[in-house]
Amino acid sequence: MSKGEDTKRTILGKGLSMASTLGLDLVSIGSLAKATNMSKSGLFAHFQSKENLQVEILRHAGDVFAERIVVPALKTQAGIPRIMALVANWIQWTSRLKGGCIFVSASSDFTDRPGKVRDFLLNQQKEWLECLRRIAKSAVTAGDFREDIDCDQFAFDLYSLLLGFHLYHNLLESEETKRRQEKALEQLLNTYRPTSSNS
Amino acid sequence: MSKGEDTKRTILGKGLSMASTLGLDLVSIGSLAKATNMSKSGLFAHFQSKENLQVEILRHAGDVFAERIVVPALKTQAGIPRIMALVANWIQWTSRLKGGCIFVSASSDFTDRPGKVRDFLLNQQKEWLECLRRIAKSAVTAGDFREDIDCDQFAFDLYSLLLGFHLYHNLLESEETKRRQEKALEQLLNTYRPTSSNS
DNA sequence: GGAAAAATAGAACGATCGTTCGTGTTTGTC
DNA sequence: GACAAACACGAACGATCGTTCTATTTTTCC
Numbered sequence: 001m002s003k004g005e006d007t008k009r010t011i012l013g014k015g016l017s018m019a020s021t022l023g024l025d026l027v028s029i030g031s032l033a034k035a036t037n038m039s040k041s042g043l044f045a046h047f048q049s050k051e052n053l054q055v056e057i058l059r060h061a062g063d064v065f066a067e068r069i070v071v072p073a074l075k076t077q078a079g080i081p082r083i084m085a086l087v088a089n090w091i092q093w094t095s096r097l098k099g100g101c102i103f104v105s106a107s108s109d110f111t112d113r114p115g116k117v118r119d120f121l122l123n124q125q126k127e128w129l130e131c132l133r134r135i136a137k138s139a140v141t142a143g144d145f146r147e148d149i150d151c152d153q154f155a156f157d158l159y160s161l162l163l164g165f166h167l168y169h170n171l172l173e174s175e176e177t178k179r180r181q182e183k184a185l186e187q188l189l190n191t192y193r194p195t196s197s198n199s
Numbered sequence: 200m201s202k203g204e205d206t207k208r209t210i211l212g213k214g215l216s217m218a219s220t221l222g223l224d225l226v227s228i229g230s231l232a233k234a235t236n237m238s239k240s241g242l243f244a245h246f247q248s249k250e251n252l253q254v255e256i257l258r259h260a261g262d263v264f265a266e267r268i269v270v271p272a273l274k275t276q277a278g279i280p281r282i283m284a285l286v287a288n289w290i291q292w293t294s295r296l297k298g299g300c301i302f303v304s305a306s307s308d309f310t311d312r313p314g315k316v317r318d319f320l321l322n323q324q325k326e327w328l329e330c331l332r333r334i335a336k337s338a339v340t341a342g343d344f345r346e347d348i349d350c351d352q353f354a355f356d357l358y359s360l361l362l363g364f365h366l367y368h369n370l371l372e373s374e375e376t377k378r379r380q381e382k383a384l385e386q387l388l389n390t391y392r393p394t395s396s397n398s
Numbered sequence: 399g400g401a402a403a404a405a406t407a408g409a410a411c412g413a414t415c416g417t418t419c420g421t422g423t424t425t426g427t428c
Numbered sequence: 429g430a431c432a433a434a435c436a437c438g439a440a441c442g443a444t445c446g447t448t449c450t451a452t453t454t455t456t457c458c
Contacts, residue, residue: 002425002426002434003424003425003426003434003435004425004434004435007435007436021311022311022312023307023308025225028414028415028416029415029416029417030414030415030416031414038436038437039436039437039438040416040417040437040438041417041418041419041436041437041438041439042435042436042437042438043436044416044417044418045435045436046435048417049416049417050415050416050417098311099310099311100307100310104307104366105307105308107366107369107370108222108299108303108304108307108308108366109222109304109307109308111298111299111369111370112220112221112297112298112369113221121370122370122371125366125370125371126371129371150382152375152379153379153382153383156363156367156379156380156383157363157383157386159363159366160359160360160362160363160364160383161359161363163359163362163363163366164355164356164358164359164360164362164363165359167303167306167307167324167358167362168355170306170310170311171306171310171320171321171324172321172324172325172328176351180351180352180355181355183349183352184352184355184356184359187356187390190390191386191389191390201404201405201455201456202404202405202454202455202456206405206406227444227445227446228445228446228447229444229445229446230444237406237407238406238407238408239407239408239446239447240406240407240408240409240447240448240449241405241406241407241408242406243446243447243448244404244405244406245405247447248446248447249445249446249447
């Protein structure tokens with residue numbers, strides 16, 4: 001790996017960490033330069049604009065997310081076990097760095113700010129929902145879910161649940177959050193499970 | 200009403216509008232002054248600090264929220280009708296101004312920024328959850344919910360659903376969002392309804 | 399209507415923002 | 429080890445940030 005790519009990776013790593021705790025647009029060129037012991041202009045040269053920096057931080061976040069959350073889950077047994085693994089990994093992801101999930105906060109911040117950042121983020125979110133949809137589909141195939149369910153609806157339901165956990169965990173810091181999430185997940189799965197007396 | 204209170208109200212109205220679309224901390228003193236045809240210092244004098252301005256915008260948002268979402272819902276029949284009214288009002292609230300719900304975005308932004316703003320926001324969110332809890336409780340009393348349910352769990356479930364709708368609606372702008380939310384609400388209510396063959 | 403009080407404006411502050419430019423320093427290649 | 433390319437730095441840019449003054453206008457009250 002060339003020197004340039006190496007420092008760029010370092011910058012993005014620190015940038016992701018800062019963006020997770022402070023939010024994506026509180027990561028200024030100056031503060032990020034200071035955090036990586038670089039000059040503003042030296043750091044800036046890697047990205048050409050702040051907008052590009054933000055996009056690349058998101059891209060890097062996406063890589064880490066895929067590697068740590070999605071891929072491991074896909075290696076587990078299809079069906080409910082895979083869903084449980086995905087949820088567990090996601091919760092670990094959002095709990096790891098203070099400030100929670102960068103995608104959630106960025107989605108909230110950039111909804112009404114057109115541009116590269118918003119476009120990139122939107123694609124990432126669509127990929128994430130597609131991922132959830134596929135996992136639901138595999139649960140159907142595995143026989144853990146009924147065949148007549150709506151996989152996109154499940155994606156909505158599950159993501160909503162995670163968003164609820166996210167807010168509770170980060171803002172309210174209630175001790176019961178984990179239990180609430182588990183209960184909600186159980187209820188959710190029950191509405192998709194094959195019923196013993198199913199029509 | 201004194202002149203001061205009058206202009207202050209105007210400022211907070213415009214501030215709420217801007218904060219809803221741009222996010223709470225992109226509302227700068229300068230831009231808000233320009234939007235209200237005031238001088239920076241003239242506007243600043245009403246709040247003594249930006250932190251206070253942010254808190255007061257949140258307080259004003261809370262007042263509007265109570266008046267438009269909560270109070271009308273509480274006037275409807277207790278039970279599921281009241282829940283449906285609350286959800287409908289909330290969705291109208293988050294759809295009205297571009298950028299969605301200021302409380303959701305602010306919660307996301309201020310989770311890891313200690314200070315007056317975070318403290319105030321946290322109290323507001325607790326009040327909101329308490330509101331949801333009470334509405335669940337009244338649904339139990341009205342006989343629309345089983346007696347053995349956990350009202351706090353219902354608050355978690357319902358708020359999660361709204362957060363899901365919020366993200367879908369604002370970022371993805373999918374046409375199916377409304378339908379997804381309705382389906383999810385129906386599923387949710389079913390898990391709390393008295394069952395015909397209940398133990 | 400005149401005096402006290404409140405409200406607003408204007409200029410300036412140090413700080414930081416994103417960005418540009420010119421100049422060095424380090425790196426990889428022959 | 430020389431040469432070109434890549435990389436990093438420091439200084440400076442105009443702009444805007446939150447905030448503090450002083451001065452002037454406007455409102456309020458007797």
